[in-house]
Amino acid sequence: MLALILTCLFLILYYLYTKNYNFWKSRNVPYEKPVFLFGSFYNIVRRKEHILERLCNIYNQFPTPYVGMFIFHQPVLLIRSPDLLKKILVKDFNKFPNRKIAANEKADPLAFHALFIARDAIWRNMRAKISPVFTSGKMKLMFPLMQECVDDLYDFCATHPNEEVDVKMMMKKYTVDIISSCAFGIKTNCFKDEESEILKVATKMVDFGSVVRGFSIFCFFFLHSFVDFFKLTFGDKYCTDYLFNVFTTTLHEREKKKIVRNDLIDLLINLRKIETITDGYKFDDEVKMAGQAIPFFSAGNDTTSITLALTCYELALHTEIQDRLRKEVTEIFQERGTFTYENLQEMKYMDMVINETLRKYPLAPFLMREAAEDYTFEETGFTLEKGVSLLVPISGLHYDPKYYPEPEKYDPERFSDDNKRNLTPYTYLPFGEGPRNCIGQRFALLVSKVALARIIKDFVFEATEKTPVPLQLDPGSLFVQNKGGLYVNVRKV
Numbered sequence: 025m026l027a028l029i030l031t032c033l034f035l036i037l038y039y040l041y042t043k044n045y046n047f048w049k050s051r052n053v054p055y056e057k058p059v060f061l062f063g064s065f066y067n068i069v070r071r072k073e074h075i076l077e078r079l080c081n082i083y084n085q086f087p088t089p090y091v092g093m094f095i096f097h098q099p100v101l102l103i104r105s106p107d108l109l110k111k112i113l114v115k116d117f118n119k120f121p122n123r124k125i126a127a128n129e130k131a132d133p134l135a136f137h138a139l140f141i142a143r144d145a146i147w148r149n150m151r152a153k154i155s156p157v158f159t160s161g162k163m164k165l166m167f168p169l170m171q172e173c174v175d176d177l178y179d180f181c182a183t184h185p186n187e188e189v190d191v192k193m194m195m196k197k198y199t200v201d202i203i204s205s206c207a208f209g210i211k212t213n214c215f216k217d218e219e220s221e222i223l224k225v226a227t228k229m230v231d232f233g234s235v236v237r238g239f240s241i242f243c244f245f246f247l248h249s250f251v252d253f254f255k256l257t258f259g260d261k262y263c264t265d266y267l268f269n270v271f272t273t274t275l276h277e278r279e280k281k282k283i284v285r286n287d288l289i290d291l292l293i294n295l296r297k298i299e300t301i302t303d304g305y306k307f308d309d310e311v312k313m314a315g316q317a318i319p320f321f322s323a324g325n326d327t328t329s330i331t332l333a334l335t336c337y338e339l340a341l342h343t344e345i346q347d348r349l350r351k352e353v354t355e356i357f358q359e360r361g362t363f364t365y366e367n368l369q370e371m372k373y374m375d376m377v378i379n380e381t382l383r384k385y386p387l388a389p390f391l392m393r394e395a396a397e398d399y400t401f402e403e404t405g406f407t408l409e410k411g412v413s414l415l416v417p418i419s420g421l422h423y424d425p426k427y428y429p430e431p432e433k434y435d436p437e438r439f440s441d442d443n444k445r446n447l448t449p450y451t452y453l454p455f456g457e458g459p460r461n462c463i464g465q466r467f468a469l470l471v472s473k474v475a476l477a478r479i480i481k482d483f484v485f486e487a488t489e490k491t492p493v494p495l496q497l498d499p500g501s502l503f504v505q506n507k508g509g510l511y512v513n514v515r516k517v
């Protein structure tokens with residue numbers, strides 16, 4: 025009898041779980057056949073493929089404008105056509121304003137108020153208020169804070185002549201110093217303090233290696249009901265508590281001593297002062313304010329530091345590109361005698377190099393949107409139901425030889441003025457597109473240019489036997505990176 029009950033129960037659960045697997049077939053949408061329980065993510069769960077490779081793989085199998093796939097049991101539509109992307113990300117943005125990420129204000133107020141996760145009117149109001157911190161005027165004011173940190177990066181290279189250096193860790197120390205300075209108003213000295221607590225926090229925060237953390241993040245994106253059920257938090261509890269304390273301590277000190285530093289904390293203090301009763305979203309408590317600073321730290325650190333490390337890696341493998349970059353930087357430096365915010369903007373080859381790194385290694389390999397209402401694709405007549413998720417396979421587009429011939433080749437020439445004009449719009453998306461694109465783009469590019477200009481002028485990166493070629497992506501990482509360190513030799517010019 026018990027066996028019969030268990031069998032019936034199993035069959036009911038099996039039916040409930042797999043009934044969605046007909047979702048795309050019944051709507052005549054081409055789709056990748058799901059693997060029971062894991063949908064299209066079986067190889068990711070088995071750590072056989074990185075998410076970048078998995079999405080490229082699905083993208084390459086179907087020449088259609090969109091493809092159905094399943095994340096576990098959840099149907100998701102992968103958009104391939106640049107014309108459709110323009111509509112979804114920009115023209116019809118108000119029909120796709122949110123990402124489908126779980127948010128529970130009671131269980132995790134910091135995540136609920138984070139810009140990346142916030143929804144609808146809360147997001148709109150918050151984005152409008154936070155955007156002024158990222159204007160070029162504000163970046164210029166933060167430039168001196170960045171220069172202080174780049175001095176430490178330079179000294180690190182100078183004190184490790186002819187040594188194999190893990191450029192991932194080196195750049196992480198640099199970005200933790202800069203972001204701590206610009207978002208939390210503190211000097212962290214990661215290069216000098218090997219035991220720096222904030223560096224440990226930055227590492228732990230993005231360590232999704234443990235089953236519990238990995239599962240937790242997955243639930244936020246793809247299994248929302250589990251987030252409420254298990255009261256999961258988006259960030260690691262120890263890390264968010266630590267950063268919350270750092271943030272509030274600085275905030276109180278600033279308000280007491282009336283210190284002005286032109287950073288994120290200043291902006292938040294000013295916002296709180298000038299808010300009126302009619303404002304849609306008010307920074308009226310410290311959780312909401314910290315909800316901006318903590319994601320600034322987590323969203324900005326690894327994305328920027330890995331981009332920088334991968335640029336050093338590619339420069340080490342391509343000496344002619346490295347020499348040309350050094351020539352540009354040195355000429356501008358000799359002409360002006362210093363690096364300023366303005367002369368960094370003149371470095372065209374530098375832009376081309378960073379653009380190509382982000383093409384080959386899009387740090388966030390996909391964008392996500394959710395249909396806020398039923399939406400009919402004019403081109404095919406297909407109606408996507410409200411609530412269904414869309415994924416934009418950035419990696420598929422960046423590796424499509426139709427848009428980028430020989431996609432495996434690292435070639436900054438793709439982004440020269442002449443060639444850039446011929447790129448197909450909406451096929452280059454490292455920072456996303458439209459009103460919900462990366463708010464930190466300008467900041468990330470400036471932080472990257474400051475570092476590269478300063479060190480490439482006086483140091484040479486060289487591949488050694490320890491430099492991994494080809495680069496094997498770590499399937500366990502949410503970011504596009506190899507497992508462990510990324511070693512290159514650093515020597516004085």
Ligand code: HEM
Pocket residue numbers: 139140141151319320321323324325327328331386387388390391392453454455456457458459460461462463464465467468
């Ligand atoms: C190379 C570095 C970076 C890359 C490649 C990157 C990439 C991205 C991408 C792809 C998105 C999603 C955009 C979309 O859905 O259309 C995003 C969103 C976001 N990024 Fe970045 N990012 C970088 C650096 C930063 C930095 C330095 C910060 C903070 C200072 C930051 C803060 C954010 C935030 C808050 C969002 C959510 C914006 C919103 O929903 O309104 N990112 N980023």
